[in-house]
Amino acid sequence: MSNNNLIKGSLQTIILKLLEENEKMYGYEITQRVKELTAGEIKITEGALYPALHKLEAEGLLSTEIQQVDNRVRKYYSLTKDGQKQVTSKMSELQGFVENLQRILTPDLKPGFNI
Amino acid sequence: MSNNNLIKGSLQTIILKLLEENEKMYGYEITQRVKELTAGEIKITEGALYPALHKLEAEGLLSTEIQQVDNRVRKYYSLTKDGQKQVTSKMSELQGFVENLQRILTPDLKPGFNI
């Protein structure tokens, strides 16, 4: 509820990874999934999510498909081929960063820590 | 060397934690320590570091002390009492965020993963 400023830079990876697991999702669904997975501790704001989705689409990593559900419009996003490739590299980039972070912040457990 | 955009938000915590372990450090020393701890994978740029140090000092978390070493000026930073308190909360905030990130990104290992 206030540590969300740490998200910067990892939101794209979160979106891509969720779409790798789910085939297709719409924006609102993504916010709810993240809230659910983190017990409400991380809340993706719409002001961050939608611009991020639009950017990923503009970069060719996501494709969209509009559906009508109960008179409501849903915009489904799914990974393109380029997007599928990017998931892997974005994930290892983020994992590598987290490992480096642990190396800096927990100097006691240097050799092999489990993630 | 390009995953540095993920640092956003965690630089303050890195600085505070290093100072908790080292009593006092100067800016250039911090950049070298981080480079050394991460095998050169994370490079703190001066444009990011110095403003961050100044901000932490302005917030009363760090105090400074200038020293002359070989006709060169060094500005040593150390934790104030407030700074010492903040290290703990910033650290648990960051650890909590990383845990939530793992919950989102690695849905396979939900129960108890080691960090």
Added chain:
DNA sequence: TCTTATACCTCAGATTCTTATGTATATAAT
């Protein structure tokens, strides 16, 4: 009827970074 939930969107402002630039001394290389 009003609030909450669902579902999309934009935009001003804040924060935090990168990259470039500037100053200055010391040392190693050419």
Added chain:
DNA sequence: ATTATATACATAAGAATCTGAGGTATAAGA
């Protein structure tokens, strides 16, 4: 003697990414 690299500080323009507020619209529950 000069140039490049290392040490050591700093600022500033611009980019990227977020927060928070606002807007539109439908559906369901109080």
